[in-house]
Amino acid sequence: MALRVGVVGGGQLARMMVPAAVELGLDIRVLAEGPGMSAAIAATAEGDYHDAATVLGFAREVDVVTFDHEHVPQDVLRALVEAGVAVHPGPSALAVAQDKITMRRRLSALGLPVPDWAAVRDSGELADFLADHGGRAVVKTPRGGYDGKGVRVVSDAAEVDDWFAAVAEAAGDQALLVEELVPFTRELAQSVARRPSGQVVAWPLVETVQREGVCAEVLAPAPASAGRLADLAESIAVRIAEELDVTGVLAVELFQTADDRVLINELAMRPHNTGHWSIDGATTSQFEQHLRAVLDLPLGATGMHAPAAVMVNVLGGPEDGDLAARYPGALEAFPEAKYHFYGKAPRPGRKVGHVTVLGEDVDDVVYRARAAASHFDD
Amino acid sequence: MALRVGVVGGGQLARMMVPAAVELGLDIRVLAEGPGMSAAIAATAEGDYHDAATVLGFAREVDVVTFDHEHVPQDVLRALVEAGVAVHPGPSALAVAQDKITMRRRLSALGLPVPDWAAVRDSGELADFLADHGGRAVVKTPRGGYDGKGVRVVSDAAEVDDWFAAVAEAAGDQALLVEELVPFTRELAQSVARRPSGQVVAWPLVETVQREGVCAEVLAPAPASAGRLADLAESIAVRIAEELDVTGVLAVELFQTADDRVLINELAMRPHNTGHWSIDGATTSQFEQHLRAVLDLPLGATGMHAPAAVMVNVLGGPEDGDLAARYPGALEAFPEAKYHFYGKAPRPGRKVGHVTVLGEDVDDVVYRARAAASHFDD
Numbered sequence: 001m002a003l004r005v006g007v008v009g010g011g012q013l014a015r016m017m018v019p020a021a022v023e024l025g026l027d028i029r030v031l032a033e034g035p036g037m038s039a040a041i042a043a044t045a046e047g048d049y050h051d052a053a054t055v056l057g058f059a060r061e062v063d064v065v066t067f068d069h070e071h072v073p074q075d076v077l078r079a080l081v082e083a084g085v086a087v088h089p090g091p092s093a094l095a096v097a098q099d100k101i102t103m104r105r106r107l108s109a110l111g112l113p114v115p116d117w118a119a120v121r122d123s124g125e126l127a128d129f130l131a132d133h134g135g136r137a138v139v140k141t142p143r144g145g146y147d148g149k150g151v152r153v154v155s156d157a158a159e160v161d162d163w164f165a166a167v168a169e170a171a172g173d174q175a176l177l178v179e180e181l182v183p184f185t186r187e188l189a190q191s192v193a194r195r196p197s198g199q200v201v202a203w204p205l206v207e208t209v210q211r212e213g214v215c216a217e218v219l220a221p222a223p224a225s226a227g228r229l230a231d232l233a234e235s236i237a238v239r240i241a242e243e244l245d246v247t248g249v250l251a252v253e254l255f256q257t258a259d260d261r262v263l264i265n266e267l268a269m270r271p272h273n274t275g276h277w278s279i280d281g282a283t284t285s286q287f288e289q290h291l292r293a294v295l296d297l298p299l300g301a302t303g304m305h306a307p308a309a310v311m312v313n314v315l316g317g318p319e320d321g322d323l324a325a326r327y328p329g330a331l332e333a334f335p336e337a338k339y340h341f342y343g344k345a346p347r348p349g350r351k352v353g354h355v356t357v358l359g360e361d362v363d364d365v366v367y368r369a370r371a372a373a374s375h376f377d378d
Numbered sequence: 379m380a381l382r383v384g385v386v387g388g389g390q391l392a393r394m395m396v397p398a399a400v401e402l403g404l405d406i407r408v409l410a411e412g413p414g415m416s417a418a419i420a421a422t423a424e425g426d427y428h429d430a431a432t433v434l435g436f437a438r439e440v441d442v443v444t445f446d447h448e449h450v451p452q453d454v455l456r457a458l459v460e461a462g463v464a465v466h467p468g469p470s471a472l473a474v475a476q477d478k479i480t481m482r483r484r485l486s487a488l489g490l491p492v493p494d495w496a497a498v499r500d501s502g503e504l505a506d507f508l509a510d511h512g513g514r515a516v517v518k519t520p521r522g523g524y525d526g527k528g529v530r531v532v533s534d535a536a537e538v539d540d541w542f543a544a545v546a547e548a549a550g551d552q553a554l555l556v557e558e559l560v561p562f563t564r565e566l567a568q569s570v571a572r573r574p575s576g577q578v579v580a581w582p583l584v585e586t587v588q589r590e591g592v593c594a595e596v597l598a599p600a601p602a603s604a605g606r607l608a609d610l611a612e613s614i615a616v617r618i619a620e621e622l623d624v625t626g627v628l629a630v631e632l633f634q635t636a637d638d639r640v641l642i643n644e645l646a647m648r649p650h651n652t653g654h655w656s657i658d659g660a661t662t663s664q665f666e667q668h669l670r671a672v673l674d675l676p677l678g679a680t681g682m683h684a685p686a687a688v689m690v691n692v693l694g695g696p697e698d699g700d701l702a703a704r705y706p707g708a709l710e711a712f713p714e715a716k717y718h719f720y721g722k723a724p725r726p727g728r729k730v731g732h733v734t735v736l737g738e739d740v741d742d743v744v745y746r747a748r749a750a751a752s753h754f755d756d
Contacts, residue, residue: 002721003702019397022419023657025701025719025731041400041419279401283714283736298710305683323403324381332676336661341403343380353403358661 002027003295006058008049009068010037012342012351013271013287016279018042020288026295030068031058038342039068052079059085066248066294067270070097071144088196088247088294089269096244097269100142100177110243112236113263115182115255119175122164123157129178130157139163140177151213153181182263184255188222189274190233191251193289193299194241201289201299203282205233208253208274214349215273217370220281220309223362232262240267249290251275273313273351278302280338280356281309306358310365312373314353317346319378323353330355330375337372352376380405381673384436386427387446388415390720390729391649391665394657396420398666404673408446409436416720417446430457437463444626444672445648448475449522466574466625466672467647474622475647478520478555488621490614491641493560493633497553500542501535507556508535517541518555529591531559560641562633566600567652568611569629571667571677572619579667579677581660583611586631586652592727593651595748598659598687601740610640618645627668629653651691651729656680658716658734659687684736688743690751692731695724697756701731708733708753715750730754 003026007014010032018041021028031054032043044061047054049072056079059065064086077091089097096103104117116133120126130137139160141150152160160176167174187208194200204221221230237252251272253265275286284292284300292299317323323341330339334357341353355373359365381404385392388410396419399406409432410421422439425432427450434457437443442464455469467475474481482495494511498504508515517538519528530538538554545552565586572578582599599608615630629650631643653664662670662678670677695701701719708717712735719731731754735747 001702002719003705015400018400018419022393022396023716023718025717025721027721028419041396041406283716292709297705298713300709301714303714324379327381327675331670331678335676336679336681338401338661339403340401341380343403343405 004029004062004064005291005295006031006062006065007039007042007068008055008058008065008072009033010039010043011068012038012344014039014042014068015342016271016276016340017287017291019279020285020291024288024291026291027062028291029058029062031055038344040343050076052076055080056083056085059083064088064294066290067094070094070269074098086294090245090247093244093246093269097267098143100140100266101175102142103267104177104179106244107240107264110239112239113261115263115265116180118178120178121167121175123161126154126157126160126164126176126178130155133180136181138179138181140179142175142177149213182255182265183258184263185258186222186256187265188225188229188233188254188256188262189218189251189272190237190254191249191272191275191278191286192234192237192241193249193286193293194246195293195299196247196296199299200238200241201302202234202237203275203278203286203302204304205230206274206277212349214313214315214351216313216315217366218274218277218311219362219366220277220304220311229256229262236262236264240264248293249275249286273354276340276354277309277311277356279340281305281358307360308362308365309356309358310362310369311354311356312369313351314341314355314373314376316348316350317352317376319346321346323376326376330372333375334368334372337368339372382407382440382442383669383673384409384440384443385417385420385446386433386436386443386450387411388417388421389446390416390722392417392420392446393720394649394654394718395665395669397657398663398669402666402669404669405440406669407436407440409433416722418721428454430454433458434461434463437461437465442466442672444668445472448472448647452476464672468623468625471622471624471647475645476521478518478644479553480520481645482555482557484622485618485642488617490617491639493641493643494558496556498556499545499553501539504532504535504538504542504554504556508533511558514559516557516559518557520553520555527591560633560643561636562641563636564600564634565643566603566607566611566632566634566640567596567629567650568615568632569627569650569653569656569664570612570615570619571627571664571671572624573671573677574625574674577677578616578619579680580612580615581653581656581664581680582682583608584652584655590727592691592693592729594691594693595744596652596655596689597740597744598655598682598689607634607640614640614642618642626671627653627664651732654718654732655687655689655734657718659683659736685738686740686743687734687736688740688747689732689734690747691729692719692733692751692754694726694728695730695754697724699724701754704754708750711753712746712750715746717750 029044207222209217251268357369407422585600587595733751737743
């Protein structure tokens with residue numbers, strides 16, 4: 001019988017696991033939030049992932065449970081483990097990805113390079129941090145943020161009064177995360193995959209270009225990164241994976257500073273937008289690798305098919321919502337580009353797809369990838 | 379709304395279209411013969427493809443109908459076209475793939491290179507052909523043969539008496555196909571894809587190694603084929619696609635003779651085993667290309683990711699039927715190999731999967747692909 005992988009969540013990351021599962025002969029099943037989700041083709045159940053009984057019922061039909069996102073509550077994750085379900089990544093690892101203050105605390109304790117940070121409970125504590133850090137800083141809600149949501153650059157503590165009000169109203173010992181505004185020259189991302197039995201492999205370090213807090217482009221490998229920088233990034237990601245017992249794919253977002261330090265920005269314990277290039281550009285994609293890793297199968301080679309791969313997100317899509325009408329123009333203009341769409345309705349700012357181009361020269365590849373993706377803009 | 383492709387037949391070719399459809403954001407729907415088929419993940423209907431009403435009902439939900447195999451009867455195909463359904467490849471093209479005598483007649487009329495052949499209605503006619511061709515020949519049933527079935531090498535007309543008896547009993551003007559036994563040095567295959575609006579693209583010419591009438595290995599590109607041989611093969615396949623109005627993928631199996639002629643062996647109007655290497659080895663796989671072609675979308679680039687790609691079929695699988703138990707050994711030994719399984723139960727001689735390896739040197743790549751695939755034998 002085929003090995004069965006259950007994915008909680010029906011978004012585009014679950015969707016992009018489907019081709020890898022079909023090719024590898026795995027039986028992939030998705031617990032979707034509802035009908036018409038991005039990963040609908042593999043949805044065998046619909047339900048609320050906050051409900052332990054729902055997730056447990058789904059988990060009984062598969063050999064391992066993994067995730068489209070990091071939002072499954074700890075009590076649900078613990079209930080799965082107690083019921084004997086193989087869960088990868090596990091609850092303890094996910095706890096670090098679920099709360100940015102926990103993440104900063106763990107990484108600091110490990111001596112890993114992070115921006116200066118503090119957990120602040122009121123505007124007075126935030127004002128102190130601002131005073132110590134040149135009057136500007138980044139404030140983040142510890143939970144639920146993504147794609148720039150839950151992140152504000154502030155120069156006055158009053159700018160997050162609404163968030164402090166929510167913190168004061170919430171039960172328990174809550175706080176906001178404040179971090180120094182890192183004077184970075186560029187952003188990088190390092191992905192690795194790790195099996196429960198310990199094997200770890202890394203993909204090449206990539207450069208990521210963010211626009212309005214959202215990943216817009218990824219260049220693989222990161223230009224001018226060979227040697228010390230690539231080694232450093234890989235050693236950081238491997239150390240995090242091992243110390244936090246991460247299983248599956250781990251993506252580490254990094255800042256490179258003007259004085260050539262590398263600081264850890266965010267972690268994701270799942271396939272990540274910064275690794276989508278690997279579908280077309282690497283021997284083993286992050287989606288195939290994630291499936292292999294969570295099943296504790298030997299990991300695949302991570303070499304590239306070409307010297308350069310560039311991925312450009314399709315954000316929003318055309319105003320009339322008709323992505324399909326744009327296919328002929330794009331496919332004809334760039335027959336070498338790989339087009340990916342997620343079965344999501346276009347909406348301003350929404351990630352509805354991406355385009356990857358491979359080639360010899362990164363400048364040429366960037367140009368072609370952007371031009372191909374632009375066919376799906378207005 | 380996503381473009382909708384309907385595939386009649388739920389075998390492994392339909393299955394291998396699924397990853398390409400998911401990535402390209404297409405809505406793929408399969409009319410499966412029953413439950414548990416290879417392409418079950420995309421099955422939206424089950425039924426008998428011999429029944430026009432069943433196929434028509436399925437076709438009404440999609441933008442174009444295409445096929446996992448060439449066995450849909452002409453009356454069903456014609457009913458679809460009359461109902462206004464886009465059918466690719468169309469009935470006239472498929473008629474040539476469905477009947478080997480029709481195929482030989484059409485190719486001969488086009489002046490294309492084929493083995494000497496005749497349609498023989500009884501053992502007397504066959505004996506005459508044998509006498510004219512050195513006493514040995516290949517006899518084929520015109521319909522329904524595949525993977526060596528329906529093919530016999532004979533030196534005495536009595537060796538196909540059972541087939542002649544069936545011909546005599548059948549209604550209509552039926553016959554067997556007899557062909558000269560071509561003294562070939564190797565077998566080749568040339569795949570092309572063609573859109574309804576006329577665009578045609580070709581993949582590199584490949585060498586195929588058959589064992590017991592079944593495709594065992596494919597080497598891309600065919601060693602020592604650059605130049606005249608590759609040009610000739612491509613021109614033959616393009617001419618067939620254009621003259622027969624083939625839409626989608628066309629695979630042309632060829633004999634290369636000791637005196638360096640090229641003769642057409644078989645045609646397939648669909649993705650074909652000799653093109654499976656393209657999933658991992660080419661910018662655009664035959665499955666993605668087939669979907670683009672039948673939707674009349676611009677075709678993708680067909681260049682290779684590496685100088686050599688070798689595909690080895692997994693035939694039969696382990697005696698105990700437990701393919702999954704073989705994954706750890708194979709994946710660990712050859713992390714660079716791409717493993718594909720079709721969700722089919724192992725059975726002697728059955729194609730249950732394939733393995734593709736890319737690299738610089740074809741001899742090295744052949745070795746590794748064979749060794750990786752052998753992990754799934756007994």
